[in-house]
Amino acid sequence: MEATYIRRKNDGRINIRSGNKVDQVVRWTLILLTILTIVAFIFFNYAGLDLGSAITETANNLKVMFLEPALSHFNWGEATYQVGVTLGLAFLATIIGAIIAFFLSLMAATNLSNVWVSRIVRVFVAIIRAVPTVLWVLIFAIAAGLGSEAAILGMLFHSIAYLVKAFSEAFEEVDKGIFEALQATGANWWHIVKSGVLPSTFTYLLSWVFLRFEINFGVAVAMGAAAGAGGIGFDLFMASSFYFDLREVGFITYAILIIAFILEGFSTRLKSRYFPATSD
């Protein structure tokens, strides 16, 4: 007598997996990633690579960088100033981005806007996001001339895309009752936004803006190095690719690390205070 509820494999062994879609998609995703990784390693361009010496050399470089940091091509004041420039770039891109994102996200939130406007804004944001920041900066550098304008405009795009997504989700979570109550009093759309939506989401929005500022600091460093946007990133690029001065690279890395740690400390506190439920 064989019970019918036992599923067996072809070889007669009892199956213990459910074989549902979720498991299959998970398994295939993992298999595919593994295959692509192996393929990647086969097709890598290994030109001029001597792995053994490269690793020991890097270890040595890291030792010099982190244990003997020093400044030689500029002084402390100059370093502080350049860190300030980077922070300034990040701040401006974030604050302007936040203002623009605020209005765009009002159009993107499905409960505040009509379906088509919301969809158009979302597609627009997706496309903006797909272009790497460095390309935006470089494109603006030719179009608008090199300078802080190009850097900030370039960084603005991703800040807007990121914040529109965060803001519109926050707006969509606003309690429906608030809308109804305000509509019942005859309030118009702007009134609803000003006295219904904004007060209940404001601190939340601010936390997102700060999180973006933290990201933008890293981006500003990158733009300085890769797109000549100035600030401490540019000094890092000069120290490593022009002067080959490891000690200075070390010093600059420390400077970046300290600022990043401070910003991270703030954002962790903000997160635990304002997003207790979500982890990302």
Added chain:
Amino acid sequence: MNEKTMRKSRWQTVIFLLIIIVLTYLSSAITQFNFIDGMATIPEAVGWIFSNLMITQESLGKLPKILEKLNETILMSIAATTLAAVVSLFLGLFGSKTTKINNFLSVFARFIASVSRNIPVVAWSLILLLSFGQNSVTGFLALFVGTVGFLTRAFIESIDEASQSAVEALKATGATYFQIVSKAVIPQCLPQMISWILFMIETNIRNATLVGILTATGIGYTFDVYYKTLNYNAVALVTFCIVIAVLIVDFISNYIRRVIL
């Protein structure tokens, strides 16, 4: 809310706005940014983009070469993310409250994650470039290090969230540490972890462009060459290819996320 608290909160708003304005002014001064000028350049820039960044017949001839580089870049991002995920899995296990082996390893894992995450990818590529030279491995390692930092933090959070209860139950059956991890912890966290991995692949494709410009590899280098030789039609084509690639990856990851989460 009475009169007094309302006045207080209004004062707080005013002070807050003043701080923002002062910081904006300081930032503008230090970066020599002129808001009006900046905004004025936008229409000009958009006009320039539409008149110069046009894909032409001639630039289309470069498509096979561009696609080859793009392919290299995407594979590099996937390889860096996947390998980083393996390393992060262990660091995540050591770092999480639920599965930590001892406090020393836990602090160590969190420290590694924090340092590698907070040193920007550009810094890593410049550092690695010095000894690894201009090849794919440099770009790969730069992405790898940054990804380890990010994924370790994400994985620690995922594992912390996974219920402690199944871990307790398996411990009570006499299961070993790795049995518990593989059968109680990972099955619960895997969908969340895959979601993070997909997010990082997408991010890394964009970062790879940046790293490529610095390390002279992949699509970033291709872009840089055309950019510096003022071949804007080709620049447009490269940008277009990257956009399509990122959108496709985005689409696939969204599909996977919808099914598994």
Added chain:
Amino acid sequence: MSLLKVEGLGKSYTSDIKILKNINFEIKAGEFVSIIGPSGAGKSTMLRCMNRMVEFNEGKIIFNNNDVGSLNKKELRKLRTSIGMVFQHYNLVPRLTVIENVLHGRFGYKTTMQGILGRYTEEEKERAFYLLEKLGIHEHAYKRCDQLSGGQQQRVGICRALIQEPKLVLCDEPIASLDPSSSKIIMDHLKSISTEMGITCLVNLHQVEVAQNYSDRIIGLNKGEIVFSGTSSELSEEQINKIYGTETKDLIMA
């Protein structure tokens, strides 16, 4: 001949507060013993001392002629295989199938590698199905555990404990999260485990009536001390007051 013998057991997390004080009892093989007491009395902690899920500070626990306190890591694993455990919140892995969750009970008998690869013998799998059928949930064998009701999940939890072929099953508030009808099913199953299979059951409960209906013996715990030990019929109103304190009595019996 006692299966489990506890002598002078004491546990404290900080030096000034003692969770358990001088606990002594003995349980014979095949007995069904309930532990009752108000929340915070130390029931959960005491249960977890038996298989050292919680380390105790004082006293001695002898299980099946082994001194539990002195076992090393490997011996402890071996001890745990012969002690099954059932939890209030079932403690299953929600994303896995019922049958996989049941088979988790075999890990103690396997090498790490066999466990990770999920290598179970056909006998183990058939035994798992047999147990599922016995508890009446075999139709759900291939469902994910998070698709089952609470009562069904608890039955999976019991199967997982039974497949360990335990001598003792520790149940920590097995029905505290269940509705009355599911509770009855679970308690009936637990009772039949001890009568039919001869497996000893040590059950934490907070419903006095349930304890009286099912137990061979009842241990009453208050503030980390045993204040009552005897059969169901010996548990008088007065004893219940002693265990729960007079004020709460009306609430419990209501």
